[in-house]
Amino acid sequence: MVEQPQNVKQEPSVWEPPMWREQLKNIYSMRKFRNAAVDSMGCDVISDTLASPEVYRYQVLLSLMLSSQTKDQITSAAMEKLREHGCSIDNILQTSDKVLGELIYPVGFWKKKVEYIKRTSKILQEEYNGDIPDTVEKLCKLPGVGPKMAYLVMKCAWNQIVGIGVDTHVHRISNRLGWVKKPTKQPEDTRKELQDWLPREYWRDIDELLVGFGQQTCLPVGPKCYECLNKEICPVGKSNKKMPSSKKTKKEEMKEETE
Structure with a gap:
């Protein structure tokens, strides 16, 4: 039997961000009241x-569309x-553009x-017997539906967790926290x-x-790093802990309007 070399550091089989557990725990703490817009106006709620x-x-x-x-x-x-x-397939198809x-x-x-809603509704009526597809692949073939929407539809409509719905907030925050290799x-x-490293229990x-978190604290423009629990362990937060000026440019306001 060949013995394993002694004192050899074992590399993790899957890359993961070094501080992600603490960062995530802090985000859960900051979101404990669940009072952001998404909590009362998410696709499953409305x-x-x-x-x-x-x-x-x-x-x-x-x-979601x-x-x-x-x-x-x-x-x-x-x-x-x-x-x-009257938001049913039949009624929407009978509604003028x-x-x-x-x-x-x-x-x-x-x-x-x-246009997307009308075309999609027609497809659902003719090909899915008035229901929606139950796979990401089929959902993504519908007009105006991309991966983010498809994964969220699978979660909220079918109660199936097959992936993570990544919108601009999740994308931005993941990059700021260093939750991506590059x-x-x-x-x-x-x-x-x-999906390569985050345990499925969190998906x-x-x-x-x-x-x-992105709607309330980690804003697209002028993130509130000064009040974030991750400010000492976030690459962006470390250098952005001062309270910024409250005055926003027109460009900044427009960016916030779309996120």
Whole structure:
């Protein structure tokens, strides 16, 4: 039998950020009240839980399609109008593009989303018997649906955790904390990196946890590092602990409007 060499440091089989457990624990502490916009206006909250399972799943899908480049408050208002109008596949298909546009305005790119919603609804009616696809691959084939939406649909509509939904908040925070081996440019790259090392037990909660953290503390512009529990163990926080000026440029305000 060959003996193992003594005093040889064993390298971890999977790369992981050195401080991630402490950083995550701090984020849980900062999010303990769950009072961010995403907590009261997430896709599962603004969809009708009293509707049939098929209609509820359809509304979850639509709410995520509307949410792209749109603040939660605006998405929630649009979904409320859609639900009052009648947010089922049959009813949406019978609604004119003009009326549908008026219902979802002013979500970002609302004209394009009218087209996506109509095309998607037609596909669901003809190919899925009035329900939505139950795999990421099939969901991503629908007009206007990308990986982030698909993974969130799987979680919120089908109660299946098959991946992490990475939006701009999760993408930004993961890069700031050093939760990726090297800086990533696209949310999809960040998702793959996170899924490589983050234990699956955290996958269900991580997107909502970080989105709320990004809405309240780790802002896209002017992050509140001075009040963040991670300021001493975050690469960005270490050099950004002073309270900034409250005055924002027009460019900064516009950036916040889309995140």
